[in-house]
Amino acid sequence: MIKKGIGRLIVLHYFFVIFLALLLVEVIFIFAIRAYYYDSIFNHLSNHAALTSSYFQKFVNLDSEEEYTYLPEMLKLFSLDNTELQIIDKDGKVLINSTGFENDRTIQTSDITQALAGNVGRWIGRQPGTGEQVMAVSSPLQIRGEKLYIIRYITSLETLNEKLLNITFLAVGIGAAVLAVVLMFSIGLANSIVKPIKNITAVSAQMAQGNLDVRVKGEYRHELQELASTLNFMADQIVHSNQIKDDFISSISHELRTPLTGIKGWSETLSSGSFDPEETKMGMQIITKEADRLIGLVEEILDFSKLQQNEMKLVISRVNLRELLQETILNVWTKAEQKHIKVKLTGEEEPVWINADPNRMKQVFLNIVDNAIKFSHENCWVNLNLKKYDHVVEVAVQDTGIGISEEHLMRVKDRFFQVNPLNGGTGLGLAITQQLVELHGGHMDIESQLGVGTTVTVILPLSKDDVTETNQDKI
Known part of the structure; x- marks a missing residue:
């Protein structure tokens, strides 16, 4: 027996789906083949009934006595093997039949009613007395346009039902064999899924216990x-x-x-x-x-x-970004002078307004400019270029310092990462700067080439008022 778990669920679900599909197919097949055989018998009997009715029309000029005496002759002409032929009057009384047994009982089955209405009627039911299942097909016999008689064929369905039962057993046996194959296949399929999952679960359990040297081995699908x-x-x-x-x-x-x-x-x-x-x-x-x-x-x-922990709270106000950058330059002026580095601000001459926390935004640019000075050679320069566009403002801090290798450039904004740990610091500066810029709805990009220099670009959304003014200037 399969243990509880995903394996059992896979087997049960797969087996249940195939079982329902097979059950539906077999039910449809059995009903279809039953309907086919029943319709074949009905068509055969109704064709004979139609032939009998057509032939009977030739005697419409005979008087009633001749009509009645001709009925035994019709039994000989139109009787079928293994089929009882009855001629019934319009009241449902059997006038004559091919078996020779007298039948005083009035027949009121649905095929008689349909025949009296002028149609070929069919009735399937149990034969009184014997209890066997039969099919009766009735057709009207007319004389001078008047329905006087009904010809009725009755055939047993017992042999056919036995054959249908055998076909049903055969279909069930085939279905059971298919389900057995499906069960074996589904168990194999479940094992192919469960076994890798167990391996992965075992490895993850070891990782959870602190053993991070283990790895999931093997190729899976x-x-x-x-x-x-x-x-x-x-x-x-x-x-x-x-x-x-x-x-x-x-x-x-x-x-x-x-x-x-x-x-x-x-x-x-x-x-x-x-x-x-x-x-x-x-x-x-x-x-x-x-x-x-x-x-x-x-x-x-x-x-x-x-x-x-998403606990950083910003105090947003309307900030003149150009003025904030000028204050940043003044704050690092002494450090730049010690290395004979020139720090200048270029670009927009007019005020550029953004919605920001002035202290946090100043922290962003102080960190970027301080890094530019820290990693630049003496007698170099650091340029802050301010550009205003339709909806955003761009600040590019460019230096001609030592630069960053391509290997380290992808990780330089990671927390705790330091290109050279001997330079001191926590390795959090750029990580904090990046998150502060994103909190203000902007983003930061870094481009660098080892031995050439680095450019850090900060893009921030303009204040709505400044956006309006920019669009009006264009008009």
């Missing part, structure tokens, strides 16, 4: 192969994510340890006293700088956590 490939890909991604997480923990631990070491060292040094004001001032500046660095790291992690 169709959706099962897709499922196996997806599970293997998921395991690879989890391993990759765990590696990134471990690298991030290692990196962030180092990033946190460095400023904490500086803060702790200078605080212990300053607490010992015996320092002149200049040394004390320098120590306090270092403590402040490292504290700011710690705050930046923690805020970056908190922002990423909020974005991942």
